[in-house]
Amino acid sequence: MFEVKAEVIASKKITKDIYSIKILSPEISENAVPGQFVHLKCGEDKSFILRRPFSIHRVDGKTFELLFEVVGKGTRWLSEAKSHLTLDILGPIGRGFSIGDNLKSVMFVVGGMGVAPLVFLSDQLIKRKVKLYVAIGATTKDRLLYFMDLKRISYKIFVSTDDGTCGQKGFVTDLLNNALNTVKPEQIYACGPRAVLRKTAEISKELKIPCEVSMVERMACGIGACLGCACKTKGKTNGDFEYKRVCVDGPVFDAEEVVWS
């Protein structure tokens, strides 16, 4: 992990309230693995003080990208960041997705903004010639981010929208059982709202497919010191539990390790 002052190279609006930003930082870009995040200071306004965590969305040489939705003051500020602006960033942070040596096929389960780290992961999987299946869901068609890219690189893509404007109407996890009847991935990677992760964990457990989930929690320090971002996980003995840190013990966890209740 580094603390860097890094320059914004480009930023663009993807769709309503969703932006991507490209940042120059060799330290972060060259050391990042898919699933890791950066902890970013959003301006000097003293009324909202904490850094904000963002998944690393893509890496290209010495630059990396973030994909984010404007949900409050911090992300609003970042959405207005212009080229040449210098950002104060900690990263890369956390445990990323693990990619087994002989992995042949995987499925992504994507809910909404959960696509962000999975694009970075897909780049690495394609390099390794891993067969990719995608189940992707969003509230509505316009929010199916990177849909065409994922469609192009995947062997099969399953789509849902909450309002039925694209693919099956409902949540992405509603189509997961059917999808897994037709394709047989060796590994599942899920990123999205907690409900999506929880259901994906249930289904993958039933089907005995290893599954990794990228967890989200309110976070303060982002480096493992404050114990703010707790994720309930199974303890060493049966029935016991332990709160782990999403920032450095995660954000990617083995789905079987997480206590969902």
Place this chain on the structure above:
Amino acid sequence: MRSGLAVDIAGIKMKNPLMTASGTFASGREYSKLIDISRLGAIVVKGVTLKEKKGNPPPRICETPSGILNSIGLQNKGVNYFVEEDLPFLRKQKIPVIVNVAGSTIEEYLGVIERINGVHGISGIELNISCPNVKEGGMIFGSDPKMAAKIVKKAKSVAEAPLIVKLTPNVMDICEVASAVVEAGADALSLINSVLGMAIDVKTFRPRLATTLGGLSGPAIKPIALRMVWDVARTVDVPIIGMGGISCLEDAIEFFLAGATAVAVGTANFINPKITVEIIDGLETFLEERGMKSMDELIGKLKV
């Protein structure tokens, strides 16, 4: 390091008056990746209890205007783990280590103190009778002067290292508690712990913290903390470690002027991990520029 920054807290000799506030710095290992923690005046570690404490369910953190609410719930692996796993790392830093001692009963507090008595590398004890985020103990001990005095007296009779008592701001009269614990044997005081508060999500009608209530920290509480340090410094005769929202050099200087012998930085570490060392450097320059020879020329020198 110039000796001009050196201070003494009840016999704990510090090369400068910058400390970390308990619970914001763990046991230093994480921050050591980003700063040279051996530059700190002292490190105050996260609250340690006799047995492991799992802590509270999430969400444990909520940002509020100029501050954060937290409800960690003293998650820690217990005093044995601390002594065996964390302390060896801290010893190598060659700076005073102050152990924040917490518990839910007097016996638990005493048990922790007995376990760390005589352990090499521990310079002081900070008695945490002010944590707002545990159901038993914590703030309950620190909000009643009689109860506070009782636990401090017992702790003092057992403790071999200097005893610092950490006070809660969630009281009618902090000076009354301060006087009571000093009378009972406290060698120094640290204040303030976080301010009890809450926040509500109006979309879901639910509290933003799983425990409903939490401790407010950060710049939002600084004026309260400063006022309390000022009041307590004029009431008792022991050194005070001031804390509560310190985020920059100027904030720290305000606390010195109000009467703090040392200061601790807490929440600001989360935003700028280098803030403690930046304040140390800034303070050195501040004294130099004014031809001040020691911290004595700053501490308690508020002009009213």
